[in-house]
Amino acid sequence: MKSLYLLALITLLFSCNAPQKKKDVALNTETRDYSIETVVEDLSNPWGMTWLPDGSILITEKSGELIHFKNGTKTNIANVPEVYNRGQGGLLDIEVHPDYKNNGWLYITYASSEGEGSGGNTALIRCKLQDNSLVDIEQLYKATPNTTRGQHFGSRIEFDNDGYLYFSIGERGARDVNPQDITRDGGKIYRLYDDGRIPEDNPFVDVKDAKTAIYTYGNRNPQGMDKHPQTGEIWIHEHGPKGGDEINIVKKGINYGWPVISYGINYSGSKFTEITKKEGMEQPVYYWTPSIAPCGMTFVTGNKYPDWKNHLLVGSLKFNYVELVKLEGNKVIDRQKIAEDVGRVRNVKQGPDGYIYIGIEGQGIVKIVPN
Amino acid sequence: MKKSIIVLVAITLLACNNSKKEEKETIKIGQNTVNTSVKQTPLEKSIERGAVVYKDFCVQCHLPTGKGVPGNFPPLAGSNWLTEKRTESIHAVKYGQKGEIKVNGVTYNGIMTPMGLSDKEIADVLNYSMNSWGNTQKVMVTEEEVAKVSK
Numbered sequence: 084m085k086s087l088y089l090l091a092l093i094t095l096l097f098s099c100n101a102p103q104k105k106k107d108v109a110l111n112t113e114t115r116d117y118s119i120e121t122v123v124e125d126l127s128n129p130w131g132m133t134w135l136p137d138g139s140i141l142i143t144e145k146s147g148e149l150i151h152f153k154n155g156t157k158t159n160i161a162n163v164p165e166v167y168n169r170g171q172g173g174l175l176d177i178e179v180h181p182d183y184k185n186n187g188w189l190y191i192t193y194a195s196s197e198g199e200g201s202g203g204n205t206a207l208i209r210c211k212l213q214d215n216s217l218v219d220i221e222q223l224y225k226a227t228p229n230t231t232r233g234q235h236f237g238s239r240i241e242f243d244n245d246g247y248l249y250f251s252i253g254e255r256g257a258r259d260v261n262p263q264d265i266t267r268d269g270g271k272i273y274r275l276y277d278d279g280r281i282p283e284d285n286p287f288v289d290v291k292d293a294k295t296a297i298y299t300y301g302n303r304n305p306q307g308m309d310k311h312p313q314t315g316e317i318w319i320h321e322h323g324p325k326g327g328d329e330i331n332i333v334k335k336g337i338n339y340g341w342p343v344i345s346y347g348i349n350y351s352g353s354k355f356t357e358i359t360k361k362e363g364m365e366q367p368v369y370y371w372t373p374s375i376a377p378c379g380m381t382f383v384t385g386n387k388y389p390d391w392k393n394h395l396l397v398g399s400l401k402f403n404y405v406e407l408v409k410l411e412g413n414k415v416i417d418r419q420k421i422a423e424d425v426g427r428v429r430n431v432k433q434g435p436d437g438y439i440y441i442g443i444e445g446q447g448i449v450k451i452v453p454n
Numbered sequence: 455m456k457k458s459i460i461v462l463v464a465i466t467l468l469a470c471n472n473s474k475k476e477e478k479e480t481i482k483i484g485q486n487t488v489n490t491s492v493k494q495t496p497l498e499k500s501i502e503r504g505a506v507v508y509k510d511f512c513v514q515c516h517l518p519t520g521k522g523v524p525g526n527f528p529p530l531a532g533s534n535w536l537t538e539k540r541t542e543s544i545h546a547v548k549y550g551q552k553g554e555i556k557v558n559g560v561t562y563n564g565i566m567t568p569m570g571l572s573d574k575e576i577a578d579v580l581n582y583s584m585n586s587w588g589n590t591q592k593v594m595v596t597e598e599e600v601a602k603v604s605k
Contacts, residue, residue, distance in 0.1 A: 127552075128567050145567065169570030170511050233511045233569065256510065351518040401526070427565055445552050445565035 104326075104346070104372040113407065113419040117388075122440065122448045123152050129442035131176035131191075131239075134435050136184050141212075142448065143191070145173035151215065152448075161216040167194040167203030170233020175205070176250075178240040180277060187211045188277065192238040192250055195225060202231035204268065205238050205252040209279070223279030224250075224296060226268035232256035235269070235322075239308035244315040247282060248275045249333060251319065253304030254341070258355075262301050262341045266292040270341060272305065272319065272333050274298035286336030301338040301364060302331075307380030312393060318368075320380055320397055323347035324355075326372035330395075331365065332413065340364035346372055369408065369415040376401035379430035385437035388453060396421065396439060398428030405431050405441060422451065497581060497594045504575075504582025511569045512579065520587040526564060528557035531587035536580075544595065544603045547576050573600040 123129070128145035135141065139153035141160075146168050149160040166174045172194030180188035188209050195206035204226040210217045235253025242248055254261040254270030262270025265287050273296040274285055287293035305321040317333040327347025331339055344361050348354050360366065371377070379398040383391040395408040403424050409417035422428075422441060430442030439451040494502070508516075516522050520531035530536065535543050535557055545551075550568035554561060571579070577595045584591035 167570075168568075172570075350513050401523075444567065 104370070107372075108369075108415050108418050110406070110418045110420060112423060113421055117451050117453045119422055119425065119441075119449050120452050122450050123150075123157070124447045126150075126442070126447040128173075128429060128444050129448055130174060130429055131178075132430060132432060132440065132442060132448065133177045133179050133189075135179065135212075138436065140434075140440075140448070141177055141179075141189070142442075143174040143177050143193075145175070147174045147193075149174065149177070149191075149217070151212075158215055160212065162220070163217055164191075164193065164195065164206075164208065164220065167196040169194070169203065169231070171253075172203055172205075172233070172236045175236065175238045176240045178242070180209075181242050181246065189217075190223075190240050190248065190250075192240055194236050196229055197222075197225060198227060198229060200229040202229040203236075204229050204255060205236045207238075207240070207250055207273075207275075207279075209277075221279065223275060224273065226252050226255075230255055230257070235304040237305055239306060239319070241308045241310055241317055242277070243310055243317055246277055248277050249273065249298065249308065249317050250275075251302065251305035251308060251321075253306075253322075254302070258303075258342045262303065263338070263343065265290060265294060265297055265300055268294055270300060270302050270304075271297045272299040272302060272317075298335060299333055299337045299339060301340045301343070303329075303341045306378045307397060309381050309395075312382050312384045318380070318382075318395070320377040322376060323370070323372075323374055325350050325352070326374055328371040328374045328377050329367035330369040330397075330408070330415075331367050334365070337365045338363060339367075346370045347374070368413055374401065375399040375406065377406075378428060379432065379442065381431055381433045381439070383433060383439065385433070387437040388439070388451075396431050398431040398441065400427055400429065400444075403427060405439075422449075425449065497585075497592075500578045500581040500594060501585050504578035504580070505586075507571065507575050507579040508582050511571065512583075515566075520583065520589075526562075528555070528560070528562045530583045531589065532558065533589075534558050536584050536589055536591065540595075541603060543580060544576065544600055547571065547580060548573075548600060548603055549605055573597045576600045 129142050130145045131143040133141050142150045147166040149163045151158045151160055175192040178190045180186055190209050192207050194203045196203040207224040208220055208222050210220040232255055234256035237251035237253045240250045251272050252269050261267050275296055281295045285295055287297055288295045303321045305319040307320040309318055311318055320330045322328055324347040327345045342355055344358050344364050345356055346359050377397045378400045381396050383394055394410055397406045397408055403426055405421040407419040407421050408415055426443035426446050429444050432440050434440050441449050515527040516530050522529040551566040554563045574597045577597050577600050580595045
């Protein structure tokens with residue numbers, strides 16, 4: 084009788100846990116043969132970072148400040164557009180043009196309340212840096228409608244080898260409205276020319292009422308994006324709900340299925356879909372269950388970290404580490420915890436000096452230095 | 455004994471009932487389901503609005519159960535902060551929370567960034583948290599009270 088009681092108790096304890104992924108690639112902790120050095124101190128939420136040709140760093144703070152870190156000194160850049168700093172929205176990613184040396188263009192995504200209606204939505208601008216101020220600001224995209232929902236603004240920016248600009252906008256907390264509808268913004272990856280024009284061969288240019296900047300749809304909230312060093316393809320990861328964070332490769336016109344297919348469930352534990360696969364909807368390269376809350380990603384290139392070369396680093400907001408995702412082609416073959424307990428990882432990027440830099444909430448920016 | 459087993463199993467089954475019909479997550483308002491036909495008190499109205507704010511801004515970390523994530527995100531359910539540290543609680547929601555804190559005797563050293571909520575939304579979400587998951591607080595948090603809490 085006692086054992087029956089125990090069994091019932093055990094059932095009770097285990098039955099409500101988030102589902103674990105079956106046959107997952109094991110996550111190991113890598114032996115530390117590197118140290119972690121502080122680069123920039125006292126930042127609250129270093130959302131995005133990019134490097135200028137002189138090696139200095141431009142850092143976005145979610146609250147709306149743009150910081151130029153040069154020779155150990157922080158300078159606040161003036162004339163940054165007003166951001167809608169609410170929930171997950173604020174000043175988001177920053178990226179330099181691949182030919183920055185010659186044209187000086189900077190690209191920034193942020194939550195903006197510009198336009199009709201209360202609330203905000205994600206915008207993309209390009210601008211130049213002159214005398215510690217942003218000048219020549221051009222708005223290249225502004226998602227609609229504005230909404231006071233606090234979730235899923237995206238956003239990351241990346242260029243491919245042909246000079247096209249890609250950026251992400253999350254579904255703005257409108258799961259059942261935005262991601263599957265190509266006439267609406269949100270839950271999409273967008274592709275533009277570097278001046279904001281819409282490429283003639285974007286997948287939905289001939290579809291009536293479609294937002295023609297859309298390149299892929301059925302995404303949830305991508306906050307990591309990088310170009311594969313060998314294939315040149317744009318890779319992203321996106322937050323799932325409870326479980327079902329995904330790595331995807333951006334391909335023209337593809338539907339990634341959110342929320343029709345998903346490996347995740349509602350935060351409450353209830354389900355919103357019964358299926359994980361459907362024809363016409365892309366399967367992820369990899370998915371995490373339970374969620375790690377991925378933020379920031381970078382492929383490792385160069386020779387600073389021979390064991391990590393051509394593999395992927397992904398920040399975990401939730402579990403305070405960076406995950407080394409080892410790849411064989413497009414297949415995940417191994418996973419290791421890097422920089423365990425480093426803090427709430429908002430961003431991870433490889434600098435032009437070949438070092439890996441990590442943006443940490445409430446702290447600043449650190450770099451990984453091999454011993 | 456037998457009865458208690460049956461009850462336990464029933465709880466297990468009910469607790470994990472993933473309602474397929476449920477399109478969207480629902481959050482229970484306060485201790486009881488609010489009967490809209492009866493005239494609501496200002497506190498009940500605030501709790502109802504607060505439930506929406508909670509689902510939008512808080513649920514990812516503090517979870518629908520208010521239990522948080524052990525070692526990472528402190529609980530709100532049964533939290534001594536909500537009963538003993540009223541001003542600190544308002545301050546944390548209004549300006550964010552960083553560094554070491556003790557909740558129910560357990561130390562947390564994390565960060566919660568400010569959410570950009572209005573004073574009214576802050577009052578609402580606190581009234582919701584203070585009156586959910588077994589928590590009760592009869593003294594309503596007001597917009598004015600939130601406004602008075604400075605950095």
